[in-house]
Amino acid sequence: MIKKTWLTQVAAGLLCSLPLAMPLSAATDPAADLKAFQDYFKKTFPSVTDYEEFGNGTYALDAVSRENWEAIEEFPPYEIALEEGEKLFTTPFANGKTYADCLPNGGVGIKQNYPYFDKASGEVRTLEQDINKCRTDNGEKPYGWKKGKMAALMAHIAYTSRGNVIDVKIPADDPRALKAYEEGKHFFYSKRGMLNFSCADCHVSSPGKLLRSDILSPAAGQVTHFPVYRSKWGEMGTMHRRYAGCNKQVRAKPFKPQSRQYRNLEYFHTYMSNGMKINGPGSRK
Numbered sequence: 001m002i003k004k005t006w007l008t009q010v011a012a013g014l015l016c017s018l019p020l021a022m023p024l025s026a027a028t029d030p031a032a033d034l035k036a037f038q039d040y041f042k043k044t045f046p047s048v049t050d051y052e053e054f055g056n057g058t059y060a061l062d063a064v065s066r067e068n069w070e071a072i073e074e075f076p077p078y079e080i081a082l083e084e085g086e087k088l089f090t091t092p093f094a095n096g097k098t099y100a101d102c103l104p105n106g107g108v109g110i111k112q113n114y115p116y117f118d119k120a121s122g123e124v125r126t127l128e129q130d131i132n133k134c135r136t137d138n139g140e141k142p143y144g145w146k147k148g149k150m151a152a153l154m155a156h157i158a159y160t161s162r163g164n165v166i167d168v169k170i171p172a173d174d175p176r177a178l179k180a181y182e183e184g185k186h187f188f189y190s191k192r193g194m195l196n197f198s199c200a201d202c203h204v205s206s207p208g209k210l211l212r213s214d215i216l217s218p219a220a221g222q223v224t225h226f227p228v229y230r231s232k233w234g235e236m237g238t239m240h241r242r243y244a245g246c247n248k249q250v251r252a253k254p255f256k257p258q259s260r261q262y263r264n265l266e267y268f269h270t271y272m273s274n275g276m277k278i279n280g281p282g283s284r285k
């Protein structure tokens with residue numbers, strides 16, 4: 001049985017690296033968490049000498065996959081989405097307004113600041129939410145959250161943000177922000193599904209190991225290139241589409257895209273890549 005093989009491989013990996021599965025401290029200090037996270041990945045993958053390389057996921061760890069990927073990136077499969085996204089971005093709504101009228105900095109080069117804690121609602125907000133709010137505020141229908149036009153628009157905005165350093169903030173003067181971060185962190189380290197795996201089990205303890213035909217990527221830098229064109233999907237997808245896919249892999253019931261759970265997860269997950277550069281949109285196997 002194929003399933004048994006891949007599970008056994010990852011499970012064996014986990015046994016070896018279990019003490020390292022939780023590199024973060026119990027008391028919540030996001031800056032200390034980030035430092036421990038970075039130190040862990042540096043120590044575990046000494047061959048990755050440029051930390052920025054983790055933003056290339058699996059391709060930072062495996063030379064053969066990297067060659068294939070570099071060949072694909074010569075004619076990037078996300079190019080069509082980029083064209084569509086730019087068109088959507090610049091075409092005015094029926095009332096004459098555009099996204100540039102609602103988003104910070106006219107919607108250009110802003111991806112590195114998302115998600116953010118919104119004091120007015122007391123919740124974490126994502127760029128997808130701000131895009132759809134801009135639409136509904138201007139009398140347009142919201143887009144779906146996982147692919148299609150939303151992913152194309154996200155790709156365009158990520159592209160204008162390339163090279164910008166991820167800078168997710170957890171405002172110290174609002175305890176609700178830290179609580180949201182904690183909830184995301186808890187999600188990341190909690191075992192779930194019939195297979196009883198946490199995000200960390202696969203993406204902290206087991207990067208570089210094979211899971212079925214996939215080489216697991218490191219959690220560090222996992223957010224830098226979203227949205228992503230994934231060959232398996234044959235199209236673009238947003239981060240919450242990916243979260244749902246990873247939840248389903250362990251036979252857990254996925255949460256809804258843009259649910260509080262996934263937004264808080266994204267808050268923690270992105271904070272753990274603070275200091276890295278946006279290199280989206282990306283392409284993956």
Ligand code: HEC
Nearest residue numbers: 057197198199202211214215216217222228242246250284
């Ligand atoms: C059973 C193992 C497993 C678990 C648990 C798991 N994933 Fe994944 N994940 C994968 C595999 C396999 C892939 C595809 C190969 C890769 O890029 O890692 C993947 C891909 C991803 C990617 C895309 C990486 C890229 O470079 O594009 C992200 C982001 C991600 N996972 C996040 C998560 C999060 C967050 C969780 C917890 C909710 C999680 N995963 C749980 C196996 C897992």
